[in-house]
Amino acid sequence: MTEPDFDVAVVGAGPAGSMAAMRLAQRNLSVVLVERGERPGEKNLSGGVLYPAPLADALPDFPRDPTPEAPWERRVVRHVTSSVRPDSVTSLDYEDAALLTTTGSAGSTAALPNAVTVLRARLDPWLAERAQEAGAFLMPGMRVDSLVTEPGPDGAPRVTGIRADGQDLRARVVVAADGVNSFLARGAGLRPDPAPRDLAVGVKAVLAMPAGRLEDRFGLEPGQGAAHALVGDVTAGVAGGAFLYTNRESLSFGVVLRLDALTRSGRSAHEVFEHALTHPRLRRWLAGAEVIEYGSHLVSESGHTGVGQVAFDGLVVAGDAAGLTINSGLVLRGMDLAITSGLLAGDAVAEAIEAGDASATGLHRYAAALQASTAGADMRTYARTPALFHRPGPYGPWGEAAERVLRGSFRLDGAPRRPLRHLAVQAVRRSGVGLRTWVGDAAALWRSV
Amino acid sequence: MSERTPVNLRLGTTRFVTDSQSHIDPSALRAGSPAARAVIAVCPAGVYREVGDRVLADAAACLECGACLAVAPDLGWHYPRGGTGVTFRQG
Ligand SMILES: Cc1cc2nc3c(=O)[nH]c(=O)nc-3n(C[C@H](O)[C@H](O)[C@H](O)COP(=O)(O)OP(=O)(O)OC[C@H]3O[C@@H](n4cnc5c(N)ncnc54)[C@H](O)[C@@H]3O)c2cc1C
Ligand code: SF4
Numbered sequence: 001m002t003e004p005d006f007d008v009a010v011v012g013a014g015p016a017g018s019m020a021a022m023r024l025a026q027r028n029l030s031v032v033l034v035e036r037g038e039r040p041g042e043k044n045l046s047g048g049v050l051y052p053a054p055l056a057d058a059l060p061d062f063p064r065d066p067t068p069e070a071p072w073e074r075r076v077v078r079h080v081t082s083s084v085r086p087d088s089v090t091s092l093d094y095e096d097a098a099l100l101t102t103t104g105s106a107g108s109t110a111a112l113p114n115a116v117t118v119l120r121a122r123l124d125p126w127l128a129e130r131a132q133e134a135g136a137f138l139m140p141g142m143r144v145d146s147l148v149t150e151p152g153p154d155g156a157p158r159v160t161g162i163r164a165d166g167q168d169l170r171a172r173v174v175v176a177a178d179g180v181n182s183f184l185a186r187g188a189g190l191r192p193d194p195a196p197r198d199l200a201v202g203v204k205a206v207l208a209m210p211a212g213r214l215e216d217r218f219g220l221e222p223g224q225g226a227a228h229a230l231v232g233d234v235t236a237g238v239a240g241g242a243f244l245y246t247n248r249e250s251l252s253f254g255v256v257l258r259l260d261a262l263t264r265s266g267r268s269a270h271e272v273f274e275h276a277l278t279h280p281r282l283r284r285w286l287a288g289a290e291v292i293e294y295g296s297h298l299v300s301e302s303g304h305t306g307v308g309q310v311a312f313d314g315l316v317v318a319g320d321a322a323g324l325t326i327n328s329g330l331v332l333r334g335m336d337l338a339i340t341s342g343l344l345a346g347d348a349v350a351e352a353i354e355a356g357d358a359s360a361t362g363l364h365r366y367a368a369a370l371q372a373s374t375a376g377a378d379m380r381t382y383a384r385t386p387a388l389f390h391r392p393g394p395y396g397p398w399g400e401a402a403e404r405v406l407r408g409s410f411r412l413d414g415a416p417r418r419p420l421r422h423l424a425v426q427a428v429r430r431s432g433v434g435l436r437t438w439v440g441d442a443a444a445l446w447r448s449v
Numbered sequence: 450m451s452e453r454t455p456v457n458l459r460l461g462t463t464r465f466v467t468d469s470q471s472h473i474d475p476s477a478l479r480a481g482s483p484a485a486r487a488v489i490a491v492c493p494a495g496v497y498r499e500v501g502d503r504v505l506a507d508a509a510a511c512l513e514c515g516a517c518l519a520v521a522p523d524l525g526w527h528y529p530r531g532g533t534g535v536t537f538r539q540g
Contacts, residue, residue: 038466038532043513045540120540141532164531181515183527194519201516203493205459206539250539259520262491269493269516270456293539294459296493296514 006032007353009162009171010136011144011184013040016319016338016345017177018127019058023346024175025134029353032169033128033136034162036143041124044179045204045297047243048252049076049227050118051336053102054375058343059130064111066223066248071126072116073247074225075100078218081330083399084234084242089281090402100224117225117245117252118335119206147174147188152313152359157188159314173349173358174315177342180298182321190312194323196259197390198302200240203273204254207289211249217285218246228285229330232399234276238265239395242276243332244285251289253277256299256332258389269296299334300325304383310370311348311363318345324375326382327389329449333378340375384448392433393441401427456495460510468533471508473517474525478504487520511535 010021013035021033037043050072056062063070077099082091102114132138144162148170152158161170162184176184180199185191211222218226228244235242239261245252255276257269265272277286300306306323310316318324319338326333348366352358370376388394404427408418418426428438473496478485480499489497494510497517512535518526528534 036528036531038536041540042536042538043534045537121538122540124540143528143531181518193522196520199516199519201491201493201514257491259491259516263487263520265490268490268495270459270495273493274455291459291462293537294456294463294493294512295535295537295540296512296516298514298516298519 004161004170004172006030006169006171008032008173008175008349009034009169010175010177011162012177012179012319012321013037013128013131013138013140014044014124014177014179014319014338015127015335016321016342017175018124018131019339019342020175020177020318020346020349021131021136022134023343024350025131025136027346027350029350031136032139032171033131034139034142034144034164035128036141038141039125040128040138040140041120041122044120044124045202045295046118046120046335047202047204047254047332048073048117048119048245048247049115049332050123051115051333052112054336054340054343056112058339062112064113071123072118074117074223075113076115076117076227077224078220078226079330080226080228082228082230083402084230084232084279084281085399085403086233088403088407090399090406115227117227117247119247119252144178144184147176147184147315149188156313157190159188159312172314172353173363175345175349176315176317176321177319177338178321180300180320182317185315185317185321190315191308191317194300194302194306196263198300198306200256200258200299200301201262201269201296202254202256202299203269203296204252204294205277205291206247206293207251207253207286208292209249209251209289214246214249214251220246229332231394232396234279234282235395236265236267236272236275237395238262238267238272239389244282250292251286253286258301301327301386301389303327303386304379305386307379309367311360311367313360314358316345316349316363316366318342324379326378328382328385329388329394337375337379340373341370344369344373382448384444388444388448391437391441391444393437397431397433397437398441401431404430454495456493460494463512464536464538465509466533466536467509468529470530471506472527472529472534473506473508473511475504475506477523477525478521480504484521484523488517488524491516491520
């Protein structure tokens, strides 16, 4: 192999790529960080709840307070999970002063919030700057078209660089942190194409709202934030859900719709988004708020089974490109897993290069470190939740049954009261799905949480 | 696009840098086929429409999510050239 242009080429300046590039540069390797956006973050979108512990471990100067320079919006102190029906909302509303802080593995995270809301156009440039400060060379506005490969000793392709604008850039190792579509590894035949049932489309709007009104509407102290997860009629019954998060002076609102369910539903993604945005049960939060941006992005829904192989000859994949997302039903995570995997990839690639072995065997230490990490353990813990969300229960029958039971308990219509257990049995009977389905739902729920 | 449907109004708030080269080639899709119906259903930007037996794409409105390609692998679709396309100011 000719002398490489860089030790490592990292593709994608999202959380995974920027953290990998930072770690590699900290280990005195020459690193290029290639990003197709003119500025990191401008192609990226998320719901926006970041669990910052792994980031603050790596960057002790991660701002603890929402100062103007801080790359985040509000401390999340209230998590609300709601089943929305045309006429009713049933919620689990959890608020806890303990969420103001978390103690990460390093003692330095004492005053760190448990979770913060973020907007990617602010978070991602901040992360990429940390990589640049460490010495990584950022190349924005450049789309990588493919991996450069050579036949390896055993016939399997060996990645030797990246191709962009018809030019080859050679590197000892490539880190593919190119997000959920993961075209680079797929294009080289190294990772399979995901099935529509393992992907959901997120459709999101950011809506402007003055801080005072926002805090009043969501029942918050100044600077504090809320995260609402909503399911049911809000997506017109299409498998998926909606989210509503508070930023400093705006709301992040969107729907996440599984592609197989959406194509079967006879509805379009923008129709379902419109239905959610104008839903009468959401008016108390959204009324009068003006949309200032509309966007969309895919989410991986395959969980643990979607991760597969992450280290190849001359290549590792990190973040969404490696299928690292968790949807527990209560919590959606991807950014913190991207950060963890990026940091681990950086360390492992540096060690492999120092050891002079950038083969799949040398880079296997990354796969091992990922499995041994908290991120890896969490992926395994929630391995069965996708199976639960492939059942129809969460999107209709559960909410309907809850509504029947609660209506029967709270609505005194002059008829004699019936005990709760009778209401529950009746709700199950009238739900339109058989008892076997309910038992199956209960079993899937038990296994997955 | 001339009609002011809700999706067009929403897209009016998002910033785009239009590339002279289209990054979408829907010519392999036939109007009325399952693949055509699928791309129309999943696209949040309303990029696709059927005209006669053809499917047309308004690539300039694309939000670059990749949902269409995921449900219609025969579609010609790749990211627009570096520095062009959608530019989120919030994300
Ligand atoms: C609607 C929605 C809601 C979500 N909500 C949450 C949430 O609340 N909390 C949470 O933790 N996670 C959430 N996620 C998931 C989270 O956004 C992702 O897991 C996270 O962004 C993954 O980071 P990444 O660095 O792996 O990939 P990305 O952030 O996608 O970064 C990939 C980067 O690679 C660049 N790139 C791609 N291809 C190329 C190429 N060929 N050449 C050059 N550059 C390229 C892209 O422009 C991008 O900058 C949500 C996702 C969506 C869609
Ligand atoms: S990438 Fe997304 S926004 Fe663009 S055409 Fe496909 S589905 Fe529509």
